[in-house]
Structure formats: structure tokens, C-alpha cells
Amino acid sequence: MDYCRKVILLTGASSGIGRATVLKLAAQENKIAITARRKELLAEVAEAVRNAGSECLTFPGDATNAKHAEKVVRDTVNRWGRIDIAILNVGAGPATNLLTSSAERILGCMRANYDSMVNFYVPVLRQMRAQTTRGLITHINSLASYFGIPMQGDYTAAKAAARILFETARMELEHFGVDHIRLQTIHPGFVSSKPKQDKLPRPNELSLEAAADHILRAIRSETPEYRFPAGMALATRVGRIAPLWLKTKILLGAAPKQY
Ligand SMILES: NC(=O)c1ccc[n+]([C@@H]2O[C@H](COP(=O)([O-])OP(=O)(O)OC[C@H]3O[C@@H](n4cnc5c(N)ncnc54)[C@H](OP(=O)(O)O)[C@@H]3O)[C@@H](O)[C@H]2O)c1
Structure with a gap:
């Protein structure tokens, strides 16, 4: 979808990939x-957006709270009448160890990556179904959603759940003849959003600038499942069909001995 003179909602815009993307959309x-x-x-991001020539509304709040998400959608529509593009970007994947992690921590990761998306997906979809103009909901997922990765177990599980939810909802849009709405999942590889404390290897890491360019390209193309960068996307594709013993050997070979 074209992303000029549109009403756009972007969650998780204060830093990282979300901030870099919104600054490009601002032009x-x-x-x-x-x-x-x-x-x-x-507020700093909003000022930069306005300086670049776009209008901006800020909604400070926690995406794991469904009431916050409902209010964001309602207030945006009250102000601008519709939502054309929603980029659901909130997420976090700190390193973890599933042998020592608590239930609260594992479920917290699910809330941060899955609930935070579902809370916005539901009211945005409802709003777009009531519109006659075309709508696009884009979820920023991860190449890590395709199989379990040591140190990333809770994150990969949450992102896999989100990928499958969108995949199924996409089928249902087709089944029920809703053809003015597109659901898209974008799967980045490693992006240098902030200094990492963990020892997780980060092959082919992209800059924020390059990641935001990919996201804009994906939005324009409306590709249902957009993966980048190409080398990591290919490695993931191979990993999906590799036998489990081989995948385990390769992934454990890259994991630090202690974490
Ligand atoms: N960086 C990578 O290598 C990479 C790779 C693949 C996929 N991704 C995905 O890309 C997305 C963005 O990640 P990033 O690397 O740019 O991380 P980031 O710099 O930490 O940005 C995350 C954004 O989400 C917001 N956020 C987090 N939890 C929130 C919550 N509960 N409620 C509201 N906002 C929340 C943060 O703002 P506040 O803290 O101010 O709330 C921040 O604006 C995530 O979904 C991540 O899984 C990242």
C-alpha cells in the first residue's frame, strides 16, 4: 500500500525499529x-514527526493493556475518521534460559510479544471492517518465529503464536470475502536497535535505517510474509526443513556455553 497522506497507527514508536520507521513515514x-x-x-518522536511535515498524536501507555489499545484506536478514529495502516511493532526478546526461568517471566514475554499485538489487532480490524477504504495491518514479527532458538525460547514461542494467528486470520479474510483488508507479517533478522547485554550471536545484523527501509518496502508491496535480510531469510528457510538433530547441533554450536 502506498504510505503517503494516510492515517497510520504505529505501536512501540519510542525507540528502535518503530522509531526509525515512523521518522521515515513522517516525510x-x-x-x-x-x-x-x-x-x-x-513526545520527542512526535516533535520530529511534526517537523518533517506530518501530523502526530501520542498515546503513552502499555500495549499489554487491552483498554489502552481500544482507547488509542477510538481516539485516533475520532480525530482522523479512519485508520489506513496499522503497524503493530511492540515486542521484546531479552535472552533467557528455560531451565531456570519463572512462569511469570515466560508469560511476561508472551504478554509483551503476543498480547500486545492482539490487543491492537482486534479493535483495528473491527474499525477497518467498518471502513470502505482499503486497510493494512502489519505485524513486526521475527525470523525467530519459525523454530525454537536457545536463549530465545519464550520469545520464539510468542512470535510463533503471533505468526500463526495472522496466517489464520488472513485465510479467514479470504473465506469470508473481506477483500479490502490485508494482514501482513514482517520478519526481520537481527537489527541493531540497542546495545545487547547478552552473548547471543547476531549474524548479518542490519542498521535501524536499513530495517526501516525494508519495512516501507514491505508495506508498499503488501507481501503477506516479508522476510529480511535475504541471507538470514534463506538460512531460516533451510532451517525449517532441516532435520531436528541437525538444527539442534547448529544452534547449540552458536550458543554460549553458559548463559
Ligand atoms: N532488534 C532486532 O534484532 C529484532 C529482530 C527481529 C524482530 N524484532 C522485533 O521488532 C520489534 C521492535 O523491536 P526493537 O528491536 O526496535 O526494540 P526496542 O528498541 O526495544 O523497541 C521496542 C518498542 O516497543 C515499545 N514497547 C515495548 N513493550 C511495550 C509495552 N508493553 N507497551 C507499549 N510499548 C512497548 C518500546 O517502548 P517503551 O519501552 O517506551 O514502552 C519501544 O518503543 C519487536 O517486536 C521485536 O520483537 C527486533
């Missing part, structure tokens, strides 16, 4: 609603 005379918990950072 296209859009009306952009942004969310995140860190109010001051969000």
Missing part, C-alpha cells in the same frame, strides 16, 4: 498516531 504528509510507555521519548 510523507501522513497523520500518525504513535504509542509506547516512555512518554518523554514519545
